[in-house]
Amino acid sequence: MIVPFHHLLVLATLLFLLGLMAVLVRRNLIMILIGVEIMLNAAGLVLVGASALWQQIDGQVLVIFLMALTSAEVSISLAMVVYLNRRKKTVDVRAFDELRG
Amino acid sequence: MATWIFYILGAVAVIATAMAVTRRNPVHAVIYLVNSFFALALIFYLLGAPLVAAWEVIIYAGAIMVLFLFIIMMLELSPGEDADRKGPGPLQWLPVLLIGGSLLACTLLMLQLDPGGGQELPHWYASPRDFGYALFHEYALAVEVVSFQLLFAAVGAFYVGRADERKEKMGDAT
Amino acid sequence: MDSRLLLLLIILPLTGGVLNACFGCRLPRQMRALLAISSVLASFVLTLICWPLAADGGTQVTLFTWLKSSGLQADIGLFFDPLAASMTLMVTGVASLIHIYAAGYMEYEEDQARFFALLNLFVFAMLCILLADNLLLLFLGWEGVGFCSYGLIGFWYQKKENALAGRKAFIVTRIGDLFFTIALLWLFALLGTVNIAEINLRATELDPLLITPLVLLLLGGACGKSAQLPLMTWLPDAMAGPTPVSALIHAATMVTAGVYLLCRLFPLVSLSSVGMATIACIGAATALYAASCALEQREIKRVLAYSTMSQIGYMFMAVGVGSVAAAINHLLVHAFFKALLFMGAGALIHLAGGENDIFKMGGLKQKNPFLFWLFLIGILCLAGAPLTGGFFSKDAILLTAFSRGDGLSAILWGVGVFTAGLTSFYSFRLLYLVFFGDYRGDKSAHHLSPLLIWTLPLLALLGLFGGLINLPHFYGGSEMLSHWLGVAPALELPLPTEIGLLALMTLFFVAGWLPAHLFYRKYQPEAETPWRRFLLQGWRFDALYERVILQPYRFVANFCWIGGDKALIDGVIEGIGRTLLHWGGYFRQLATGQVSFYLQGFAWGLLLMLGWLLLKAVT
Incomplete structure (x- = not known):
C-alpha cells in the first residue's frame, strides 16, 4: 500500500460528499445525475483501495460490476431525462412535483 | 514518490470534482468531471488496478460522460454560449487547463518512474490475466446477471425513448 | 279419497296470488279478477269435496319437511280436523263471495293486479293458519296475514293516512306476534316439538306453574291479531283500506285468528284456570269497551270495526268460559253477518257518493230498498234479535257463562248482557241514521255494480240461519257443531231459567232498540259533548298510548x-x-413532490445510520 488506507477513505469520503452535495443542492436533472456518478466513483475508489489493502482481486471485480450497473443506470436515466424534457420543456427538477401531497 | 503522486492526484480529483458540481453550465461540469475521472484512473493504477484504471477512462470518462454531453447538446441545455460571441474567458478555461496540465505532469512522472510498466510503483497489482480468470470463474454467474441487466437497461431506455413517438402517432390518428 | 287433495287447498290461492303478482299487469282486466275468484272458489269447492276427510279425528298430510334440525321438525303439513274444516269452509266461502264482490267494487281501480294478488295471498296465509299441523307453519300464515293486511290497509298508499294506518296495524299486531313467538319457542323448548296435536296431547306433562305464563303469552298474540284490549287501537284505523278488505280481513277472517289459535290449543289453554279467567275478562272488557265506543262513531266503517272488536270480545269470553263450540259458532255466524254488513256498507258508501259519515247519509232506504232489507238482516243479527243467527250464538256464550255459576262468570255474564243491549242500541242507531230521514249528503251516487248487491243475499241467509248449525236442544236443535267438533255440549239448564234468560235477552234487545228508535228515527244534529268526544276517540287510548308508551x-x-x-x-x-x-x-406537507427533498431524507437517514454505527463502534 502506497498510502495509509484511511487517507484513501478520506479522499473517497470527500468525493462522495461532493457528489451528495450535487444531488441535494442542484436543481438540474443532469447535474443530479452527475452527482450520482461522482458518488458511485467514490464507492469504486474504496473498493479498489480495499482490493489493494488485502491484496485480493474481488474488489476490482466489483468495480467492473459497478461500472456495468452505472452504465445501465445512466442509459435509462438519461432516456428519462429526454422524456421528461419532452413533456415539460425543462430539466428543472422542481417542475416535476406531481407526487406532492 | 508514489505516495506524493497519490496525494497530488487526490487533491486534483477533489478540486476537479468540486469545480464540476459547482458549474452552472453542464458542459463545463462534464469537462471537469472527465478530469476528475482521469485523476481517479491514475489513482487506480497506483493502487494496483491497471485494468480498472483503463476501464475508468474508457467507460466513465469515455462512454458515460460522452453520453452526458450528447444529451446536454441534444436538449440544448447549455446556457447561451453563442449569445455572446466572445467565447469562454480565461476564468473559464484557466482552471481546467491547470488541472489537465497537472494530470499530464503526473502521468509523465509516473511513466518516468516506471517506464516498463512493471511492478515497481504498486507493491501489488492484479494483472489482466488474473482479473479475467477471477471474473469468469468465480463471478461467472454475476457476469451473466449483469449482462441481463444491461439488456434490460437497453430495452428500458429504448422504451422510454419511444413512448412519445407512439403518442404522436396516436395524435396523428385522431 | 286422496288426502293430498288438501294440499291443493292452500296451493290454489297461492298460485292465484303469485300469478297475479307476477303477470297481473299484463293480463286483461277481467282476467285478473277472474283468476283470483276462480282460485278461491276452487279452494271452496275442494273444501266441500274434502269434507269427509275431517271426520274421525281428522286427516294429516305432509307435503315436505320444511325445517329439520336437532329435535326441531316442521313440515309443510296440514291437519284437517273438524275445527279446521269448519273454519276453512267459512273462510273459503266468505272469501269467494268477497272476491266476487271486490271484482265489482274495484272495477275501476288502477292497481287491480296488486289488490287481487294480496287478497289471494291473504287467503293462502289464512288457510295456512287454519290447516297447519305445526305451530311454525301456523306462524308463517300468522305473519303472512299480517303482511297482507298491512299491504291492503295501505292499498291507497298515496294518501298518507292510509299508509300510516297500515303501518300502525302492522306494528301493533307485531307486538302481539312477539308474545306468540316467545310462547312458540318456549313450547318447543319445553316439549321439544312444534306439532300442534302433540302439544295438545302432552300439555298435561307441563309444569302447571309454567302453563299460566304460556297461556298468557298466547293470549298476547291472540289479542294483537284479534284487536282485543290492550292491543286494539289498530282496528278502527285499519278501516282506511278498501271495503272488501275490511270485510274479509278485518271482520270475517284474520281478526278471528286469535280466537282460532286459542281454540286450536284449547287442551293446553284450558289447563290454566288463571289464563282462562284472563281470557274471559279481556274478552268481556273489550266487548264492553268497543260497544261503548261504537255508540258515538260517525264513520260507518268505524262503527262496524268497533262492533267487530266487541263481537270478538264475546268469542274470547266464550273461550275463557270453556266453550269452544260457542266461540266457533259465534265466529262463523259473525263472519257471515259482519261480512254482509261491511259489504253492505261498501255499497252504501258508493250509494252516498263516497261519503263515510253516517250523519251525512240518511234516506238511503228510498234509493235502494233491497239493500235496506239485506242490511237490516245484518243489523238484526248483530243486535241479537231473537231467532237470528247472532242471537243464538251470543246466547250460547252467555248461557255458558251463566251456567258456570261462580262469581266471576256471573260478572262476565252481566257485562255480556249489558253489552248486548249497547250493541242493539248502536246497531239501530246506524240503521236509522243511514236509511231513514232525508238524504243529508251533498254528493251524488256512484254507479253501483250489480256484483255489490247480489253477493249479499247468500250471506244474509247464512247469517239469519247460522244459529241452526248449533241449535241447542232447548229449541229443538241437536247442537250439530258441538258434536262435529267433538266437544262437550252445553250444559242443560232448568227450563224456567232458560225461558227467563231468553226473556232477559229479548228485553235487552228491545231496551237497546227503543232509545235508538226514539233518538234517531228523526235525525237531529247532536251537540258535541266531551263525553261524546271521549267515546268517539275510543276512550282516548291512542292519546294514552302516545303519552305512556310512544x-x-x-x-x-x-x-x-x-x-x-x-x-x-x-x-x-x-x-x-x-x-x-x-x-x-x-x-x-412532507410529500412535497420535490426529488431533492426526498433525497435529503435519504441523506439524513444515512447520517443517522452512520451515527449509530459510530456510536456502536465507540462503546
Whole structure:
C-alpha cells in the first residue's frame, strides 16, 4: 500500500460528499445525475483501495460490476431525462412535483 | 514518490470534482468531471488496478460522460454560449487547463518512474490475466446477471425513448 | 279419497296470488279478477269435496319437511280436523263471495293486479293458519296475514293516512306476534316439538306453574291479531283500506285468528284456570269497551270495526268460559253477518257518493230498498234479535257463562248482557241514521255494480240461519257443531231459567232498540259533548298510548340517537378521523413532490445510520 488506507477513505469520503452535495443542492436533472456518478466513483475508489489493502482481486471485480450497473443506470436515466424534457420543456427538477401531497 | 503522486492526484480529483458540481453550465461540469475521472484512473493504477484504471477512462470518462454531453447538446441545455460571441474567458478555461496540465505532469512522472510498466510503483497489482480468470470463474454467474441487466437497461431506455413517438402517432390518428 | 287433495287447498290461492303478482299487469282486466275468484272458489269447492276427510279425528298430510334440525321438525303439513274444516269452509266461502264482490267494487281501480294478488295471498296465509299441523307453519300464515293486511290497509298508499294506518296495524299486531313467538319457542323448548296435536296431547306433562305464563303469552298474540284490549287501537284505523278488505280481513277472517289459535290449543289453554279467567275478562272488557265506543262513531266503517272488536270480545269470553263450540259458532255466524254488513256498507258508501259519515247519509232506504232489507238482516243479527243467527250464538256464550255459576262468570255474564243491549242500541242507531230521514249528503251516487248487491243475499241467509248449525236442544236443535267438533255440549239448564234468560235477552234487545228508535228515527244534529268526544276517540287510548308508551319511547330513542349515536359514537369516530386528518395535514406537507427533498431524507437517514454505527463502534 502506497498510502495509509484511511487517507484513501478520506479522499473517497470527500468525493462522495461532493457528489451528495450535487444531488441535494442542484436543481438540474443532469447535474443530479452527475452527482450520482461522482458518488458511485467514490464507492469504486474504496473498493479498489480495499482490493489493494488485502491484496485480493474481488474488489476490482466489483468495480467492473459497478461500472456495468452505472452504465445501465445512466442509459435509462438519461432516456428519462429526454422524456421528461419532452413533456415539460425543462430539466428543472422542481417542475416535476406531481407526487406532492 | 508514489505516495506524493497519490496525494497530488487526490487533491486534483477533489478540486476537479468540486469545480464540476459547482458549474452552472453542464458542459463545463462534464469537462471537469472527465478530469476528475482521469485523476481517479491514475489513482487506480497506483493502487494496483491497471485494468480498472483503463476501464475508468474508457467507460466513465469515455462512454458515460460522452453520453452526458450528447444529451446536454441534444436538449440544448447549455446556457447561451453563442449569445455572446466572445467565447469562454480565461476564468473559464484557466482552471481546467491547470488541472489537465497537472494530470499530464503526473502521468509523465509516473511513466518516468516506471517506464516498463512493471511492478515497481504498486507493491501489488492484479494483472489482466488474473482479473479475467477471477471474473469468469468465480463471478461467472454475476457476469451473466449483469449482462441481463444491461439488456434490460437497453430495452428500458429504448422504451422510454419511444413512448412519445407512439403518442404522436396516436395524435396523428385522431 | 286422496288426502293430498288438501294440499291443493292452500296451493290454489297461492298460485292465484303469485300469478297475479307476477303477470297481473299484463293480463286483461277481467282476467285478473277472474283468476283470483276462480282460485278461491276452487279452494271452496275442494273444501266441500274434502269434507269427509275431517271426520274421525281428522286427516294429516305432509307435503315436505320444511325445517329439520336437532329435535326441531316442521313440515309443510296440514291437519284437517273438524275445527279446521269448519273454519276453512267459512273462510273459503266468505272469501269467494268477497272476491266476487271486490271484482265489482274495484272495477275501476288502477292497481287491480296488486289488490287481487294480496287478497289471494291473504287467503293462502289464512288457510295456512287454519290447516297447519305445526305451530311454525301456523306462524308463517300468522305473519303472512299480517303482511297482507298491512299491504291492503295501505292499498291507497298515496294518501298518507292510509299508509300510516297500515303501518300502525302492522306494528301493533307485531307486538302481539312477539308474545306468540316467545310462547312458540318456549313450547318447543319445553316439549321439544312444534306439532300442534302433540302439544295438545302432552300439555298435561307441563309444569302447571309454567302453563299460566304460556297461556298468557298466547293470549298476547291472540289479542294483537284479534284487536282485543290492550292491543286494539289498530282496528278502527285499519278501516282506511278498501271495503272488501275490511270485510274479509278485518271482520270475517284474520281478526278471528286469535280466537282460532286459542281454540286450536284449547287442551293446553284450558289447563290454566288463571289464563282462562284472563281470557274471559279481556274478552268481556273489550266487548264492553268497543260497544261503548261504537255508540258515538260517525264513520260507518268505524262503527262496524268497533262492533267487530266487541263481537270478538264475546268469542274470547266464550273461550275463557270453556266453550269452544260457542266461540266457533259465534265466529262463523259473525263472519257471515259482519261480512254482509261491511259489504253492505261498501255499497252504501258508493250509494252516498263516497261519503263515510253516517250523519251525512240518511234516506238511503228510498234509493235502494233491497239493500235496506239485506242490511237490516245484518243489523238484526248483530243486535241479537231473537231467532237470528247472532242471537243464538251470543246466547250460547252467555248461557255458558251463566251456567258456570261462580262469581266471576256471573260478572262476565252481566257485562255480556249489558253489552248486548249497547250493541242493539248502536246497531239501530246506524240503521236509522243511514236509511231513514232525508238524504243529508251533498254528493251524488256512484254507479253501483250489480256484483255489490247480489253477493249479499247468500250471506244474509247464512247469517239469519247460522244459529241452526248449533241449535241447542232447548229449541229443538241437536247442537250439530258441538258434536262435529267433538266437544262437550252445553250444559242443560232448568227450563224456567232458560225461558227467563231468553226473556232477559229479548228485553235487552228491545231496551237497546227503543232509545235508538226514539233518538234517531228523526235525525237531529247532536251537540258535541266531551263525553261524546271521549267515546268517539275510543276512550282516548291512542292519546294514552302516545303519552305512556310512544313519548317515553321517542324520548329514549332520541336520546340514543342524539346522545348515543350522534354525540358519542359519531363523535368518537369522527373525532378519530378528524385528528388523523389534522395530523395528516402536517405529514402531507412532507410529500412535497420535490426529488431533492426526498433525497435529503435519504441523506439524513444515512447520517443517522452512520451515527449509530459510530456510536456502536465507540462503546
